[in-house]
Amino acid sequence: MKKILAIGAILLIIISFSACEKDDICVDGDTPLLVIGFYDVNDTTTAKKVSKLRVAGMDQEFTVxxxxDRTDQDLIEIPLRINSPTTSFVLISNSATNSSNEETGNADVVTFNYETKEVFVSRACGFIANYDSLxxxxTTDTDNWIKGIEIVQTTINDQATAHVKIFH
Structure with a gap:
């Protein structure tokens, strides 16, 4: 009888541990970034790099x-705020600094509005944010280098393709 109880206890322990989720490593737990592709305003299917692009959060003293920073790019990934329904960025084309340490590029402000949705990933990763209704x-000014914005995907739950097209 003791052998049967011992074997039963061992089987119970083995079954218990084999059903547990590994919770010490998180591999799938990142909030997705907003993917923006830059396109030619005259041929909206052709990607077009922005010269010396600088991206900064609005009212921030540092770049994203x-x-x-200041590279030619036709695709960028930027973070949205998870604790706010709005995030604004300053996108600067032909970014440079003059002798007075002032920005001399052409700066445009783009604002994104969205709803944040929390998604439980696992015990190790916890919650991530996805975004809906993007x-x-x-913001128009006298010298916009950005000519238009098109939302391609209103839901952001991965970074596989561009969510937004910006035409210039």
């Missing part, structure tokens, strides 16, 4: 660290 607006 997911975008290489829309974007360009």
């Amino acid at each position: 660290n997911t975008v290489a 829309n974007g607006a360009l």
Whole structure:
């Protein structure tokens, strides 16, 4: 009888541990970034690089660290705020600094509005944010280098393709 109980206890322990989820490593737990593709305004299917692009959060003194600063790019990935329904960015074309340490490029402000949805990934990863109902607006000025914005995907739950097209 003791052998049967011992074997039963061992089987119970083995079954218990084999059903557990590994919770010490999180591999799928990142909030997706907003993917923006830049396109030619005259041929809206052709990607077009922005010269010396600089991307900064509105009212921030630093550039977005997911975008290489002052490089020619036709696709960028930028983070949206998870604690706010709005995020604004300053996109600067032909970014440079003059002798007075002032920005000399052409700066345009783009604002994105969205709804944040929390999604439980796992015990190790916890929650991530996905975004729904994405829309974007360009602040017009006297010298916009951005000519238009098109929202391609209103839901952001991955970074597989561009969510937004910006024409210039």
